[in-house]
Amino acid sequence: MTTRKNLTERNDRALLQAARDVLAEDGAHASVAAIAARAGLGIGSLYRRYRTKEELFQRLSVMSLDHWNEVAERGLAEPDPWAGLAGFVRGCVEFGQGSLGPIAGAIAVTPEMDAKARRGDELLDELVRRAHEAGVLRGDVTAVDISLLIEQLGRSPVVDQLRKQGRDDLLPAAAEARRRLIAIALDGLRPGHGPLPGSPPGEELFTGRWSSPRDAGPVAAEEDAPGHGGDAGR
Amino acid sequence: MTTRKNLTERNDRALLQAARDVLAEDGAHASVAAIAARAGLGIGSLYRRYRTKEELFQRLSVMSLDHWNEVAERGLAEPDPWAGLAGFVRGCVEFGQGSLGPIAGAIAVTPEMDAKARRGDELLDELVRRAHEAGVLRGDVTAVDISLLIEQLGRSPVVDQLRKQGRDDLLPAAAEARRRLIAIALDGLRPGHGPLPGSPPGEELFTGRWSSPRDAGPVAAEEDAPGHGGDAGR
DNA sequence: AAATAGCGGAGCGAATCGCTCCGCTATGAG
DNA sequence: CTCATAGCGGAGCGATTCGCTCCGCTATTT
Numbered sequence: 001m002t003t004r005k006n007l008t009e010r011n012d013r014a015l016l017q018a019a020r021d022v023l024a025e026d027g028a029h030a031s032v033a034a035i036a037a038r039a040g041l042g043i044g045s046l047y048r049r050y051r052t053k054e055e056l057f058q059r060l061s062v063m064s065l066d067h068w069n070e071v072a073e074r075g076l077a078e079p080d081p082w083a084g085l086a087g088f089v090r091g092c093v094e095f096g097q098g099s100l101g102p103i104a105g106a107i108a109v110t111p112e113m114d115a116k117a118r119r120g121d122e123l124l125d126e127l128v129r130r131a132h133e134a135g136v137l138r139g140d141v142t143a144v145d146i147s148l149l150i151e152q153l154g155r156s157p158v159v160d161q162l163r164k165q166g167r168d169d170l171l172p173a174a175a176e177a178r179r180r181l182i183a184i185a186l187d188g189l190r191p192g193h194g195p196l197p198g199s200p201p202g203e204e205l206f207t208g209r210w211s212s213p214r215d216a217g218p219v220a221a222e223e224d225a226p227g228h229g230g231d232a233g234r
Numbered sequence: 235m236t237t238r239k240n241l242t243e244r245n246d247r248a249l250l251q252a253a254r255d256v257l258a259e260d261g262a263h264a265s266v267a268a269i270a271a272r273a274g275l276g277i278g279s280l281y282r283r284y285r286t287k288e289e290l291f292q293r294l295s296v297m298s299l300d301h302w303n304e305v306a307e308r309g310l311a312e313p314d315p316w317a318g319l320a321g322f323v324r325g326c327v328e329f330g331q332g333s334l335g336p337i338a339g340a341i342a343v344t345p346e347m348d349a350k351a352r353r354g355d356e357l358l359d360e361l362v363r364r365a366h367e368a369g370v371l372r373g374d375v376t377a378v379d380i381s382l383l384i385e386q387l388g389r390s391p392v393v394d395q396l397r398k399q400g401r402d403d404l405l406p407a408a409a410e411a412r413r414r415l416i417a418i419a420l421d422g423l424r425p426g427h428g429p430l431p432g433s434p435p436g437e438e439l440f441t442g443r444w445s446s447p448r449d450a451g452p453v454a455a456e457e458d459a460p461g462h463g464g465d466a467g468r
Numbered sequence: 469a470a471a472t473a474g475c476g477g478a479g480c481g482a483a484t485c486g487c488t489c490c491g492c493t494a495t496g497a498g
Numbered sequence: 499c500t501c502a503t504a505g506c507g508g509a510g511c512g513a514t515t516c517g518c519t520c521c522g523c524t525a526t527t528t
Contacts (some may be wrong), residue, residue, distance in 0.1 A: 042507035098416030276476035
């Protein structure tokens with residue numbers, strides 16, 4: 001039975017999922033029309049739920065952060081430190097963390113986003129600390145390395161493009177191929193390999209990209225973006 | 235001394251490099267105006283060299299394929315099979331192979347592109363075969379796995395975004411962080427790890443995305459794109 | 469000094485953007 | 499059953515941006 005309430009709820013989920021997909025495929029270029037169409041809805045239906053495009057994207061960022069934190073907590077609940085960390089990475093990458101990259105700096109960071117991002121950092125730090133302590137993670141890998149790895153693998157050019165071209169028949173194969181790449185990267189995180197090149201990346205690489213929403217000119221506008229620089233949204 | 239000839243040559247190089255950068259940052263959304271601006275040229279200067287935007291992108295694809303093949307040949311010239319393969323992967327990833335992904339299926343594939351792509355496949359096959367034979371590459375990794383890995387790592391969300399935001403001060407750190415990820419992935423390619431999940435990816439994942447330039451509708455138009463499906467451009 | 473190759477960018481029509489508005493359908497209350 | 503209305507699809511608004519043309523101008527070459 002499709003009551004009105006059920007329907008709107010399902011539509012809302014479809015909308016958010018569609019937004020994620022379209023954002024992954026079209027990047028910053030993603031249009032509300034495309035999002036609504038993919039969700040199988042009209043534009044009007046989208047705009048009754050979200051007053052602006054930015055509001056939709058902010059909601060999506062919160063969703064993404066919630067997922068990050070949930071998966072991280074599930075990883076911490078896992079007794080085996082490596083299984084916990086690996087499960088976290090797999091969960092984030094397959095979920096598509098990093099699809100929201102294109103809108104970093106294009107939407108305002110709400111206090112809610114900021115807080116959840118901070119919480120996410122703490123959880124990941126703990127996951128990494130535990131793994132280091134147990135000696136199941138190569139010693140010179142930092143939490144920022146892991147964050148960047150998740151962001152790097154968290155978008156699949158193959159999957160995104162196949163979906164855009166309507167080649168849905170190849171999607172399962174693409175997903176499987178992607179899982180192989182994740183497995184390769186995870187194996188590279190185990191101990192027993194030579195030292196990593198360069199020095200550990202600083203936090204500012206992951207932060208700082210979400211600050212100063214509007215003035216992202218070709219030449220750095222001012223000095224150093226006013227406060228609050230959090231890696232919200234991911 | 236800046237003769238006229240020197241100048242136009244330098245401008246041409248600047249144009250192609252700018253096109254690569256803008257394409258990496260803006261994806262399919264990349265505009266000719268943005269490309270010209272980044273090259274420090276006017277739009278008029280771009281259009282004297284290339285009659286259309288598509289022609290510029292095709293030229294860029296050829297450049298990219300040439301680079302792929304050169305690096306592969308250098309890898310084959312290396313006596314150590316692992317050093318050859320690893321050098322190839324590093325060379326491709328750091329060059330930014332994969333930045334052209336967004337235009338796959340959006341521009342026509344010229345016979346030149348097709349031929350060079352085929353040549354590239356052969357070279358990679360040989361690199362992988364050599365490495366397998368020497369036992370320096372985990373056994374269940376295929377050439378397609380490597381191709382997809384290069385495509386996956388061949389774009390750097392962090393670098394692209396920092397550049398778009400004009401945070402050029404952070405670029406060196408971002409490049410270094412990226413090199414660490416490459417090292418992790420390469421270590422994951424060595425033998426001595428458990429078997430990879432799923433079955434090896436088929437060729438069609440890497441091909442097929444460049445065929446049927448114009449009719450990429452949401453529902454697969456016809457059966458299977460007319461002939462020539464090559465992974466040109468990359 | 470005259471000729472001209474090569475440049476920058478204003479501006480064209482077309483396309484697309486975010487968003488508003490409204491006619492319509494299908495639901496749930498009485 | 500009737501009827502009020504919640505929720506829908508999408509035409510269309512003004513603004514913006516697109517690829518590209520065209521032309522006045524500068525700087526080099528003869």
